[in-house]
Ligand code: SF4
C-alpha cells in the first residue's frame with residue numbers, strides 16, 4: 838500500500854525539479870525544427886509568375902482535398918494558376934502536395950502561427966501563398 842504511494846511521490850518530485858518544457862506564449866516563441874511542416878509557400882518563376890504548371894498532382898494527392906486550382910494559359914501555351922487556394926482549416930500538414938509537385942513549385946515553411954476569425958480567413962490564396970510568411 839505504501840510502496841505505490843512512495844513511487845508516485847518520487848515521480849512527482851522528479852518532474853517538479855526538472856526543467857519546464859512549456860513556453861510562455863506569446864511572450865516566448867517556440868523555435869520549430871527545420872523540417873517542421875506548417876504554412877505553405879508558392880515559389881516564383883523569373884518573371885514573377887507562380888512556378889506552378891497546373892498539373893493538378895498536389896490537388897489529386899491531397900488527402901484532405903483542400904487544394905483548389907484554376908489554371909490559365911499564356912500566348913506561348915505555358916500554364917499557370919489563375920486561382921490557387923489551400924484551405925488551412927482542413928489541411929492536415931502531411932506534406933504530400935510538396936512531395937507530389939514535379940516542378941518544386943510549392944514548399945512548406947515553419948511558420949505555425951495560423952489563425953483567423955472566420956473559415957474564409959484560413960484560406961491561403963495565390964496572393965498570400967506567394968508571399969513569405971512574416
Ligand atoms: S499538406 Fe497535405 S493536407 Fe495539406 S494541402 Fe498539402 S497534401 Fe493537402
Ligand code: SF4
Nearest residue numbers: 889890892893895938
Ligand atoms: S503539383 Fe505543383 S505544379 Fe502541379 S498543380 Fe500542384 S503546385 Fe502546381
